[in-house]
Amino acid sequence: MKLLSRYSGLALARRALTDSRWQRAWRSPDPKPSYDVIIVGGGGHGLATAYYLASRHGIRNVAVLERGYLGSGNVGRNTTLVRSNYLMPGNTQFFEHSLQLWEGLSHELNFNVMLSQRGQIVLAHGPGQLDVLARKGNTMRLNGIDAELMEREDVMRFLPFLDHSEHCRFPIYGGLFQQRAGTVRHDAVAWGYARAADRLGVDIIENCEVTGFLRDGDRVTGVETSRGTIHAGRTAISVAGHSSHVAAMLGMRLPIESHILQAFVTEPIKPFLDCVVSFGAELFYISQSDKGGMVFGGHIDGFNTYTQRGQFPRAQTVAECAVALIPAMSRLRLLRHWGGIQDMTPDGSPFIGRTPFRDLYINAGWCYQGFKATPATGWCLAHTIAHDAEHPLIRHLALDRHMAGNGHDEYGLGLWTYRQ
């Protein structure tokens, strides 16, 4: 029976030949009075944390509390890119661990997350920028990660429809290509982790908003929710975008501002762009979805807000980037666009680990790079909760690192670059 409740060719054939129904992918339980671990936030990160707690650490008496429905937050609002081309020690290894987990995720979860390793190229628009990319590529290769430096002629052969004219505002000098980078179907990540965690006994409780925390001195012992009081041995906050809002319930202030990032999809066209391209002259990245829509995004709007609705001037800038990079894009119509709220941090790096409160852990501050980190964040946060000690891969991401002057600045541009 257990074998048949897994997704497989056999299960598909059985249901094609009989009228037996597919089970719900996860249960819809009422909250129990107490759990060993409560994860606040049912996004990709929270669900992955619950899954790895149950599957790797044997902690199955776990609840994931989600204010809305699964997939309603940033896990369903990103541009679905995964890659591990990071320069800073700590980041390189963390994001490569994440990419390796992506590579095995469909088998691990028995759910097709549709990983497509179509490759990603980051473009350079000047010799200095190409030097920086060469250094990044060397760092990646020294860490066993695939990276290939492309000269101008290589990029012209590879992506002939980019604007390769020598007199455009930002001529293309070359780029750095990672073949193992690509895209993942983001909804399937939420559903796959939820289903796999549920099968291991994790309670996934939707429409359950946390309104406060239970405390015993400096210990956090549970949460108040819209569905009643729930006690917990340990509690983790993983609520991208609303981290400050939830932390304020404990009187904590974080080094975070909430900003909106927009994403865009055009009408579907025939296969055109078979990899992910990142513009080097502005923050702009584009890929083509399996349905044919061109999926792209740019920079945050620039002032803190919790409204998941973007401002028009940013849409205009992003469209200008698209046309500057791929002139043929000017013929496409925008089908839809949307916004997601990001935690922005001074150095562009997240915070994962313990907090000033005992038995309370936090995962926050992902800026706009959280989706690709989903498996590794879950992996490392589950370890941190289970052992009450940070996983080695996230020791550089401590919540109080700025107090010690240990900012972790991936781009080497100094702090607060997102404000400029």
Added chain:
Amino acid sequence: MLRIPCPHCGERDYTEFRYAGDATKRRPVHGTEDVRAWYEHVFLFTNPKGPHREYWQHVQGCRQWLVLERDTATNTVGRSWLARTGAPS
């Protein structure tokens, strides 16, 4: 489009302004040696979901700094006043 009332120039698109963050923060007294006081001033934010007082500079207009009341949950804009006057007028 977010529209910001400038005390000098009237209501304008937000793209004429530069955003400069929380206007309720107070810089520690010059010479303060407590590192935590500086850390809290520089790095920690209330970042409320709701009413917010914030600095904007009208860089493409009168170039004055102003304080704006805005609700971060809805982007509803309230009063504004010149930052140097220190209070709503």
